[in-house]
Amino acid sequence: MATESQEERKDQFMTSSGISVQRVYDPASIASTDSYEEQVGDPGMYPFTRGIQPTMYRGRLWTMRQYAGFGDARQTNTRFRYLLDQGQTGLSTAFDLPTQIGYDADHPFALGEVGKVGVSISSLLDMETLFEQIPLDRVSTSMTINAPAAVLLAMYIAVGEKQGASGASLSGTIQNDILKEYVARGTYIYPPQPSMRLITDIFAFCAEHAPQFNTISISGYHMREAGSTAVQEVAFTLANARAYVDAALGAGLAIDDFAPRLSFFFNAHNNFFEEVAKFRAARRIWARIMKEEYGAQSKKSWQLRFHTQTGGSTLTAQQPDNNIVRVTMQALAAVLGGTQSLHTNSRDEALALPTEESARIALRTQQIIAHESGAADTVDPLGGSYYVESLTDEIERQVKVYMDRIAAMGGAVSAVEQGYMQREIQAAAYETQRRIEHREDIVVGVNAFTIAHESEPDLLRIGPELEDAARARLRDLRAQRDQTAVDASLRRLRQAAQGDDNLLPPILEAVREYATLGEICDQLRSVFGEYRPQHW
Amino acid sequence: MNRPIRVLVAKPGLDGHDRGALIVAQGLRDAGMEVIYTGLRQTVAQIVSAAIDEDVDCIGLSSLSGAHMSLFPAILAELQKEGANDILVIGGGVIPPADVRVLKELGIAEIFTPGSTIEDMAAFIRSHVRKDAGTTDQAMTDLARAPQVIDHIGLAVVSMEETVRFYRDHLGLQVVHEEVIPDQQVRAVFLQIGDTHIELLESTSDQGPIARFIAKRGPGVHHVAYRVDNVSQWLERARSAGLQLIDDAPRPGGQHKLIAFVHPASAHGVLTEYCQIVKD
Numbered sequence A: 001m002a003t004e005s006q007e008e009r010k011d012q013f014m015t016s017s018g019i020s021v022q023r024v025y026d027p028a029s030i031a032s033t034d035s036y037e038e039q040v041g042d043p044g045m046y047p048f049t050r051g052i053q054p055t056m057y058r059g060r061l062w063t064m065r066q067y068a069g070f071g072d073a074r075q076t077n078t079r080f081r082y083l084l085d086q087g088q089t090g091l092s093t094a095f096d097l098p099t100q101i102g103y104d105a106d107h108p109f110a111l112g113e114v115g116k117v118g119v120s121i122s123s124l125l126d127m128e129t130l131f132e133q134i135p136l137d138r139v140s141t142s143m144t145i146n147a148p149a150a151v152l153l154a155m156y157i158a159v160g161e162k163q164g165a166s167g168a169s170l171s172g173t174i175q176n177d178i179l180k181e182y183v184a185r186g187t188y189i190y191p192p193q194p195s196m197r198l199i200t201d202i203f204a205f206c207a208e209h210a211p212q213f214n215t216i217s218i219s220g221y222h223m224r225e226a227g228s229t230a231v232q233e234v235a236f237t238l239a240n241a242r243a244y245v246d247a248a249l250g251a252g253l254a255i256d257d258f259a260p261r262l263s264f265f266f267n268a269h270n271n272f273f274e275e276v277a278k279f280r281a282a283r284r285i286w287a288r289i290m291k292e293e294y295g296a297q298s299k300k301s302w303q304l305r306f307h308t309q310t311g312g313s314t315l316t317a318q319q320p321d322n323n324i325v326r327v328t329m330q331a332l333a334a335v336l337g338g339t340q341s342l343h344t345n346s347r348d349e350a351l352a353l354p355t356e357e358s359a360r361i362a363l364r365t366q367q368i369i370a371h372e373s374g375a376a377d378t379v380d381p382l383g384g385s386y387y388v389e390s391l392t393d394e395i396e397r398q399v400k401v402y403m404d405r406i407a408a409m410g411g412a413v414s415a416v417e418q419g420y421m422q423r424e425i426q427a428a429a430y431e432t433q434r435r436i437e438h439r440e441d442i443v444v445g446v447n448a449f450t451i452a453h454e455s456e457p458d459l460l461r462i463g464p465e466l467e468d469a470a471r472a473r474l475r476d477l478r479a480q481r482d483q484t485a486v487d488a489s490l491r492r493l494r495q496a497a498q499g500d501d502n503l504l505p506p507i508l509e510a511v512r513e514y515a516t517l518g519e520i521c522d523q524l525r526s527v528f529g530e531y532r533p534q535h536w
Numbered sequence B: 001m002n003r004p005i006r007v008l009v010a011k012p013g014l015d016g017h018d019r020g021a022l023i024v025a026q027g028l029r030d031a032g033m034e035v036i037y038t039g040l041r042q043t044v045a046q047i048v049s050a051a052i053d054e055d056v057d058c059i060g061l062s063s064l065s066g067a068h069m070s071l072f073p074a075i076l077a078e079l080q081k082e083g084a085n086d087i088l089v090i091g092g093g094v095i096p097p098a099d100v101r102v103l104k105e106l107g108i109a110e111i112f113t114p115g116s117t118i119e120d121m122a123a124f125i126r127s128h129v130r131k132d133a134g135t136t137d138q139a140m141t142d143l144a145r146a147p148q149v150i151d152h153i154g155l156a157v158v159s160m161e162e163t164v165r166f167y168r169d170h171l172g173l174q175v176v177h178e179e180v181i182p183d184q185q186v187r188a189v190f191l192q193i194g195d196t197h198i199e200l201l202e203s204t205s206d207q208g209p210i211a212r213f214i215a216k217r218g219p220g221v222h223h224v225a226y227r228v229d230n231v232s233q234w235l236e237r238a239r240s241a242g243l244q245l246i247d248d249a250p251r252p253g254g255q256h257k258l259i260a261f262v263h264p265a266s267a268h269g270v271l272t273e274y275c276q277i278v279k280d
Helices: A073-085 A124-130 A149-163 A179-185 A192-209 A221-225 A230-250 A255-261 A272-293 A322-336 A356-371 A386-408 A412-417 A420-437 A465-480 A483-498 A504-512 A517-528 B019-030 B044-053 B068-081 B097-106 B118-128 B137-143 B160-170 B209-217 B231-240
Strands: A091-093 A140-143 A171-174 A216-219 A262-268 A306-310 A341-343 B006-010 B034-037 B058-063 B088-093 B110-112 B149-157 B174-181 B186-193 B196-203 B220-227 B257-262 B271-277
Touching (some): A073 A356, A124 A149, A149 A171, A149 A192, A149 A504, A149 A517, A171 A216, A179 A221, A179 A420, A192 A230, A192 A504, A192 A517, A216 A221, A221 A230, A221 A262, A262 A272, A262 A322, A272 A306, A272 A322, A272 A386, A306 A322, A420 B019, A420 B118, A483 A504, A483 A517, A504 A517, B006 B019, B006 B044, B019 B058, B019 B088, B019 B118, B044 B058, B058 B068, B058 B118, B110 B118, B160 B186, B196 B209, B209 B220, B231 B257
Parallel strands (some): A091 A140, A262 A306, A306 A341, B006 B034, B006 B058, B220 B271
Antiparallel strands (some): B149 B220, B186 B196
16 A cells, blocks of 8 residues: 655644644544533523524524715615615614714814715714615614714614604614724724723613614724734633623623623634634633623523624735635635624725625625525534534633733723733734745735736725715704704713713714714813823 | 934824734834834824924825825825925825826825735835935845855857757756746756756747847856845845846746846846745
8 A cells, every 4th residue: 555645735734823723633632521511502502602593594594784885975875775675684884984083074184084984974964864765663773883882873863763763673783892993993082981981871871772772892803904813803802892891880780781782793804714613712702701700690691692794804906806705705604603794895895995896796695605505504514523613612712811811901991001902913913914925824816826917997986076065064054053952962961971971861962953973072072082092 | 324214104094994004114113224103193294294303214104094095195295395305205005006006196106005015115115215315234235135156057058959968968967957938939958066057048049039149149158147035125226226127127037036137238248147036
């Protein structure tokens, strides 16, 4: 018999988190002293490694939720209605940067930014246009809004009121995760402490007035985009989650009153099995934290529900059609990892905002996985794979090491203030870049398999005329509204901010009077101050 | 002695994506430059005044929010107004090709889009900043380490068969590689001597470059190839020394090599090749 060659392509195979990958996995790889019930458990059973529902996608498919928003409210309303017509099942709103940082479209800082990365919303008037002919009691809407989340949520509730939809009938999610803004995403306004207060105010308000709304989407996505590893993504997200839970408990809320409305948001990156294992590990760790550390009684408090978006930073500007393939693999990893909702990126996003055609292909990718691949027909099909179970265990182990370190630093708020997560992510990002430049990592079409002449795809363009129109709309609004009522509402908001009352009622009142986003945020700025980052 | 190149890495506008800016800042520092990072949300005026106060040679602008067409030209205008338009301005981010062309027309020296390497940026900055700035002799030596070995010597031959007989049978060198390069109309045979090769070049047509070389100068030494760490850096170095180049940019040279030639007119009669081994 001929001897087989034992030569391998590399000295060492590693995941993104530096976990060493063995040649082959066998039963000894998952030797755990815990039983299957303790360590893995059936779908729908604690610790939910295999999924949070017994039937998963056999019962209902994940929500196909494509993040969209650009230009003015009218344009985005048209895109929303197009996506709903195409079979999308939930809305996801991208706001432009001035909106996300609490500036009206006519603020000097908004110059050049209006409508660029999302829709521009300066007042309730814009919000009414955004959801025109979309019944808010029948869609679920996710809003990527953080520092001014309370204001946009108030606007959403106010639009619902005008449509005749009660707070109880509204469903959706606000991102509302300020800690990761300091770490990775950058759309902060106020310093950490008052920002945490705004968040717990929202928890308390929604528990009573909008009980179906997910009050926060604790996000690892952006930290992964900033360059973290899979392990760091889970560790930092869950450490931040702990900080929100602690803040809410500190504000006097009962764990089972708000924990079921916590939701999560993760990235689906390239390393397929590591990603699947990451989602499974995150569910198990969170279930154990909630049950064992916080003593939550409700099963819903133990369940980590999450949205997934495929990894934007994995998309290449070179040979952009290759991105369709990357997105397909990433989306499949999210589905095999048991996501509750999914956004698939469009092929052209390393070049510009997606065109309608690109956005359609991205949605079709999900539909093909859902309806043609068979991947959705049984629950957790990779469960029991020696490799995937072993990776799940190893990710859990490494995540705990990070979380213990952050706990020892005094928790996530303190770790963020000390720049700990920022530095860890920066180091990982630099290492990734180094590996690519030295071709230790291959990026197809970028540092290997390149072509000399790239064809130029058609790209979506947002014109500057939009900014003028937005300024004109604001001028008209300010002329037509009841200024005395606006001023009075802003005064009451300021008083509330100086005290301890929940800020949502005065914000809602100001929104109803058509006070603008910028005016409301300015009141809070004058009381809370603004966050100034240090550089590490 | 000149000081190191100083670079301001800046985030104009409200964009919060700073992964690229932070990596570039760190990478340029590792490449021996002094880098100041502005942090997020800088206005045009803040960036220009920081650039002047810090006396930088280059501003690197990063934008992934689509506001580049408003913000980048505004920076150029402000620099002009302040009389600081000798500062090199480069940019990076999610910027469509059509915008890249416009921005370069307007005076942004180069735009580095996703997939660019820090090595390329560093080389670009080195070769484009004000001539009085930058690179000490030491830095230049680091940048383009003197070649340690002759990669190969190219010999123009009339008859491959007869020439191989001399090198292989008489001298006893081993033939290690043989190839035909159609677009150069040449057949090449490599013989090994130590870490170096003798490259025998026979023209496959009457009109090829080797045939023309022999017609003009007779058979014999055609070129000398020095093995270098980085062809791009050597091209920059040659350009700043005013050498006449045959290749403006590195090109693939077969056998995992990147190559470029200096014209014999600038190399005292010898066609000189930079040759870089590209590792898999």
